[in-house]
Amino acid sequence: ARQGAPEAIVAEGKTPAEIRAIAQALLDAEASSVLVTRADAEARAALREVAPDAQEDERARLAWVARDVPEARGTVAIVSGGTSDLPVVREAQVRAELLGTNVVVHVDAGVAGLHRLEPALPDLKRADCVVVVAGWDAALASVVGGLVGAPVIAVPTSTGYGATFGGVSALLAMITSCAAGVAVVNIDDGFGAGTIAARIARQSA
Amino acid sequence: ARQGAPEAIVAEGKTPAEIRAIAQALLDAEASSVLVTRADAEARAALREVAPDAQEDERARLAWVARDVPEARGTVAIVSGGTSDLPVVREAQVRAELLGTNVVVHVDAGVAGLHRLEPALPDLKRADCVVVVAGWDAALASVVGGLVGAPVIAVPTSTGYGATFGGVSALLAMITSCAAGVAVVNIDDGFGAGTIAARIARQSA
Amino acid sequence: ARQGAPEAIVAEGKTPAEIRAIAQALLDAEASSVLVTRADAEARAALREVAPDAQEDERARLAWVARDVPEARGTVAIVSGGTSDLPVVREAQVRAELLGTNVVVHVDAGVAGLHRLEPALPDLKRADCVVVVAGWDAALASVVGGLVGAPVIAVPTSTGYGATFGGVSALLAMITSCAAGVAVVNIDDGFGAGTIAARIARQSA
Amino acid sequence: ARQGAPEAIVAEGKTPAEIRAIAQALLDAEASSVLVTRADAEARAALREVAPDAQEDERARLAWVARDVPEARGTVAIVSGGTSDLPVVREAQVRAELLGTNVVVHVDAGVAGLHRLEPALPDLKRADCVVVVAGWDAALASVVGGLVGAPVIAVPTSTGYGATFGGVSALLAMITSCAAGVAVVNIDDGFGAGTIAARIARQSA
Amino acid sequence: ARQGAPEAIVAEGKTPAEIRAIAQALLDAEASSVLVTRADAEARAALREVAPDAQEDERARLAWVARDVPEARGTVAIVSGGTSDLPVVREAQVRAELLGTNVVVHVDAGVAGLHRLEPALPDLKRADCVVVVAGWDAALASVVGGLVGAPVIAVPTSTGYGATFGGVSALLAMITSCAAGVAVVNIDDGFGAGTIAARIARQSA
Amino acid sequence: ARQGAPEAIVAEGKTPAEIRAIAQALLDAEASSVLVTRADAEARAALREVAPDAQEDERARLAWVARDVPEARGTVAIVSGGTSDLPVVREAQVRAELLGTNVVVHVDAGVAGLHRLEPALPDLKRADCVVVVAGWDAALASVVGGLVGAPVIAVPTSTGYGATFGGVSALLAMITSCAAGVAVVNIDDGFGAGTIAARIARQSA
Amino acid sequence: ARQGAPEAIVAEGKTPAEIRAIAQALLDAEASSVLVTRADAEARAALREVAPDAQEDERARLAWVARDVPEARGTVAIVSGGTSDLPVVREAQVRAELLGTNVVVHVDAGVAGLHRLEPALPDLKRADCVVVVAGWDAALASVVGGLVGAPVIAVPTSTGYGATFGGVSALLAMITSCAAGVAVVNIDDGFGAGTIAARIARQSA
Amino acid sequence: ARQGAPEAIVAEGKTPAEIRAIAQALLDAEASSVLVTRADAEARAALREVAPDAQEDERARLAWVARDVPEARGTVAIVSGGTSDLPVVREAQVRAELLGTNVVVHVDAGVAGLHRLEPALPDLKRADCVVVVAGWDAALASVVGGLVGAPVIAVPTSTGYGATFGGVSALLAMITSCAAGVAVVNIDDGFGAGTIAARIARQSA
Ligand SMILES: Nc1ncnc2c1ncn2[C@@H]1O[C@H](COP(=O)(O)O)[C@@H](O)[C@H]1O
Ligand SMILES: Nc1ncnc2c1ncn2[C@@H]1O[C@H](COP(=O)(O)O)[C@@H](O)[C@H]1O
Numbered sequence A, B, C, D, E, F, G, H: 001a002r003q004g005a006p007e008a009i010v011a012e013g014k015t016p017a018e019i020r021a022i023a024q025a026l027l028d029a030e031a032s033s034v035l036v037t038r039a040d041a042e043a044r045a046a047l048r049e050v051a052p053d054a055q056e057d058e059r060a061r062l063a064w065v066a067r068d069v070p071e072a073r074g075t076v077a078i079v080s081g082g083t084s085d086l087p088v089v090r091e092a093q094v095r096a097e098l099l100g101t102n103v104v105v106h107v108d109a110g111v112a113g114l115h116r117l118e119p120a121l122p123d124l125k126r127a128d129c130v131v132v133v134a135g136w137d138a139a140l141a142s143v144v145g146g147l148v149g150a151p152v153i154a155v156p157t158s159t160g161y162g163a164t165f166g167g168v169s170a171l172l173a174m175i176t177s178c179a180a181g182v183a184v185v186n187i188d189d190g191f192g193a194g195t196i197a198a199r200i201a202r203q204s205a
């Protein structure tokens, strides 16, 4: 495992046989966990074949096996604008937990109704790192970025239609956010967000 | 004057002689006012030559002459995120006033500090139409759109650098805003915003 | 209901269970209506399960239930270039009607045959707000914008092939229209157009 | 002269010495005319040095010398939306005349005021080829294309600001125009439009 | 029929019932022909129901009925780079023939092997209008444009993968071609090319 | 000061008078420091007028005044590919130092010569947060991201020509980096990178 | 065979009958080999019908027949970042071998773990031409380009999601690589890479 | 010198002092030559200060000093479409010569007049590597690629206006060229083309 972090496998573009082989190799190398993302039923089954104790989340297209997850240190708060962003939220959550950190999740904090953000605020302010997951115009990132003092990792999602352009508009809004302290990962990249958020949270604890 | 609305002249790409000729023709046709936008010193001087009573705003690159402005009806509230957006704010304001409506302006309501929006709220909630002027990620449009019940006209500005792409990111964010009741005009188009906002406000009064 | 306006639910990306739950919550909160957009058969059935009196429009992928729709005030005229734009026209119409306004619809007013616009003109000139729905090069928006004095809300549609780029060319044409008094919503966003048009029409009546 | 048509020289990116040399070579080869486009004062002077009988148009950045222009055959009608498009109109006109055709020009036929197109209509309907020059959303192309039976050559111009993107929006609108019988040349390419229009007009006479 | 040209129907986005109704209306108005493009089996069947004498081309997704086609005048030559462009070639051919012109077709004149263009040259040089249909980098348009004296109509196609971007690269290459006398229609728009080419050819004969 | 972090002022688009006023207001509100970015000579002079103890960096277009900078905690390592990136490196450095953290800088670690990265490695591995500043194809971000275990903040720069598109290619490469643990800020946004890096470093110490 | 190189057939957009006809014509013309790319099962069967000795690779969507392959000269080394790039690697390999060169392949040399590149280095340094196949941010191209002295041909792949944009980000990174000696072919264009690499290798031997 | 190739210095974004320092360091390290590209008068003077024997080319914005250039091996042929491309041609030529290869140059082989390519053909067919430099639609690359058997390196240039988009259209055309054996470098990147071409030519000799 490079840098102490367990590898993950993007299932798209790989055959089940390849997924099995890579997962087996990681386990043989004593990876603390293995996470398969963008995994359809076949890909998830492939992991289970080499790791019968694997877990999965169908909607988030995830499969993973936890073998030697480090004790949780620090806290990551994940907040998103709606249930459509849930698969990305889950990917970030699973990844951060497998790296050994505590995760608290708040869904449906849409900006259009700012009051909906209120119940989440205490958790957001307490966290060592905040992950904002949002599609459409992703205004949630700027709003949260203006309210918390912790580092904010923003994940644009492909939620939306028309001029959302598969998450491009959200990406652009997040990367040009006037709120300081915000950095951005790839569209729908819950995995990337979970990784950097966990690193920040763990070393902050 | 088409549709009862006085014409305006975009100075860019026109010679002073052309500006003079068009302005004179509009005045001869008894336009209630003439507005020249994107006007450098020479273009503004051109208007003054045919209308010695013309006024101007150097920073907003505007010159205009009011001859028979209709009595003000209804109220437009204009709100923007920072002083860099002032030229666009002014263009919208002058246009709306020339069409015969009351205009109230709130600058520096940046979203990064949501509390900065509070002093403006009563005016925004009272207005017949709200114009939001914002560059960068334009999150202000979504926030205001979630707070008021009046129609919101959003104007993306070219304020910002890097991935703001001259206002494109702001335009995309505004047009994909989750807040309902928001419609968008061209980048830096204070004129267009002032026009539709005045129409809405006047017929609402 | 935020801002006095009933919420809507974008079905895409949501499970039937989530749609049921959100719809139920809105009804419990005494929403005057609930509208589900981008709804396939399953999503429409989900609404019917919690609201047996729900109506639907298959082609426009809509389901909605009207409970306490405000008395109609003001008039919105919707005009489109062809039958391919009908789903977006319908979404705008249903939304505007649920918000409590009168809607009159004219389809097939293609610009290529300007004479085809004539039958619609009296209605367009009478309306408190005009909604123009058009794909391809969306020239209809400029033509209508040059003929009416009311605020115009333009909806680009993804109708067309090749360099229409899923509605981008129509969006660009509408947002750069020389006709004053035109503002634009997202591609295929009948919902957004219906919302702001109804607000304008109601407060103008 | 390739294809019977005299060559032209794009001055941008060429030194005066190069322009002189190319022009001299064309004249030595008995070109019926030489046209220098995108020519600043220095470039225009370069042509005059080898052809003292050269003419020029400063605003359109043109210089040309007519030596053996064929007798005019057929008629090209050029129509544009405003005075800002004049340089492109002139480039098309000079090119078409040098190729030996009659040219009639109508400027300021903006779509926003359709009635402004009326004085031009008889000429447009009589022409063997119609050239439409327009910036912004270029709706003029669709409107003219819907009214005339002759082939229409559309020239998008870089007139406008914001989301006009230097003529891209006009190009997209023209190329996706619903009006049949319309074909498009490069942004600001009066030269290209003049060339194909003259070919069409001459062979139609 | 506007402008003397029979209408056509883009089937995509229309129901069979709508296609039947539009086709019937055109026939009732004594259209000289009716052409349905982008037509799947169902759409083609819809035309046959109202016009049992309709013909069709499955691969080109066309159905049409010829009732009163004008006597052929003038000649259009269509040349394309490969068999993948055949559907677009056919659409242009059928359209041009229905408008009353002679059409000669040369497929597989790929630029990569310039010698392959030779057999087509006599026909290209004889034609009143040349239509070039090409995908990928569309270099064929520049090559043909440099060889013939007639007006050239270029049709970019969506043939290709990777950075062809569905025909965008071909469109850009064609619109910036150094060869004079070339104008461009929409990506895959055989219909548009056939229309303007037939107009040019008929009036040149 | 929002979120405990001192505000900064983007000078572009602001008059010297406005910069003076904002700076004065921040100082009156006891900001621990004031930083003016994108500041030409006039803008830097404006800060000096209200804060005679201001420092500046001409090439990085920065002016700043430190009043009550918190004691340094944690370490940020900044690495860049070449001297052309220096202005952005400096902006990140000054910002991070003003927020109270130790900064170590390594310039000229171009990927083309990987060995050039070696002298920087010990510092990179020791840091609490690594900032990678790179233009062109920004491969440096992936290389560094693969070597260190700390959170990596990547800053794309507008260094380069041609298809670098003002930093867009670098931004895209950084945001799609295969290296986990990398998040990205706006093009040339040293300020944003310095802000989040300092937050991470301080809370990690 | 143009230029001594055997032709290839892109199957997409062609009917099986067309593939058979073209393949037969190539074989009749004594092509040294025939390669069909982007070939589904039907297209591969089409080749087998005219060439029973054809071979195929389902995952790489290839079918080919070798008849008179020149003796191998020179060596091409192909290196890629992961198993998802395998289809493109194979296309390059088969093409280069059919042109008569030796090919050595190294898969899974991801940049994120630079050490993974080490086993490949001796082969890369020995090769007459190196082909780098990479998706995502394609940093591998810059890294390899910085390590070898031979010409490097870079193939961006469409591997990845979000802001990889189907290979566009990889293409941009490769074309702006700071490493000298790198040139780029189309996205997923193993065929193009194999062709130029084989030419380089053969003439270098 | 990395990879045996002497380094080069992009002057843009560097101070004269930095250029002097880097050049001195390269010379101290016994670079066989030093080349400064994108060099204005000041940057060129900087090189002369540390290397009085430096040569320069003002129009191509180059300065270089040759100290120990390897004996020339192999031949590179450079061909371009017009004099506007000369600066890029020169950059490629100087770079290739400094790396130790013979260079032959043919300018003005525009595709629009294919016959203009003829005088260059013998040299192109003899060369070990052909470099094609072209702006506008860059059709020259496909034409040359279809005529020669050597590897072709294509350099898109920013020559042109309108939809040439600063060389993007040329880049897209070149990268999607149907001619096999073509690979592409960055827009205006004569340096990159000269580097890979010289490597190919030298190892082929
Ligand atoms: N067709 C539509 N287009 C745009 N916005 C919509 C549409 N339908 C619903 N909305 C709004 O978009 C937001 C999406 O929120 P959610 O349904 O929670 O994802 C809600 O505020 C809806 O009111
Ligand atoms: N304004 C213009 N726009 C487009 N093409 C032009 C223009 N003026 C001249 N041309 C053509 O563009 C080509 C440029 O060639 P050159 O002048 O050699 O760079 C020539 O074939 C000219 O005929």
Ligand SMILES: Nc1ncnc2c1ncn2[C@@H]1O[C@H](COP(=O)(O)O)[C@@H](O)[C@H]1O
Residues within 6 Å of the ligand: A178, A179, A180, B081, B082, B083, B084, B110, B112, F007, F008, F009, F010, F037, F038, F189, F190, F191, F192
């Ligand atoms: N170089 C910079 N890049 C990005 N944001 C900045 C920069 N400098 C300052 N900011 C922030 O951007 C916002 C711009 O607000 P204003 O200065 O009012 O236009 C403020 O919140 C600043 O803290």
Ligand SMILES: Nc1ncnc2c1ncn2[C@@H]1O[C@H](COP(=O)(O)O)[C@@H](O)[C@H]1O
Residues within 6 Å of the ligand: F081, F082, F083, F084, F110, F112, G178, G179, G180, H007, H008, H009, H010, H037, H038, H189, H190, H191, H192
């Ligand atoms: N005109 C040019 N285009 C592209 N790369 C260049 C050019 N001139 C030099 N280079 C290379 O680009 C890299 C830039 O590095 P630097 O000069 O340190 O910014 C060096 O590796 C140079 O060899």
Ligand SMILES: [Mg+2]
Residues within 6 Å of the ligand: A174, A175, A176, A177, A178, A179, A180, A182, F185, F186, F189, F192
């Ligand atoms: Mg930011």
Ligand SMILES: [Mg+2]
Residues within 6 Å of the ligand: B174, B175, B176, B177, B178, B179, B180, B182, C185, C186, C189, C192
């Ligand atoms: Mg909206």
Ligand SMILES: [Mg+2]
Residues within 6 Å of the ligand: B185, B186, B189, B192, C174, C175, C176, C177, C178, C179, C180, C182
């Ligand atoms: Mg407008």
Ligand SMILES: [Mg+2]
Residues within 6 Å of the ligand: D174, D175, D176, D177, D178, D179, D180, D182, E185, E186, E189, E192
């Ligand atoms: Mg068309």
Ligand SMILES: [Mg+2]
Residues within 6 Å of the ligand: D185, D186, D189, D192, E174, E175, E176, E177, E178, E179, E180, E182
């Ligand atoms: Mg052209």
Ligand SMILES: [Mg+2]
Residues within 6 Å of the ligand: A185, A186, A189, A192, F174, F175, F176, F177, F178, F179, F180, F182
């Ligand atoms: Mg990443």
Ligand SMILES: [Mg+2]
Residues within 6 Å of the ligand: G174, G175, G176, G177, G178, G179, G180, G182, H185, H186, H189, H192
């Ligand atoms: Mg390069």
Ligand SMILES: [Mg+2]
Residues within 6 Å of the ligand: G185, G186, G189, G192, H174, H175, H176, H177, H178, H179, H180, H182
């Ligand atoms: Mg190719």
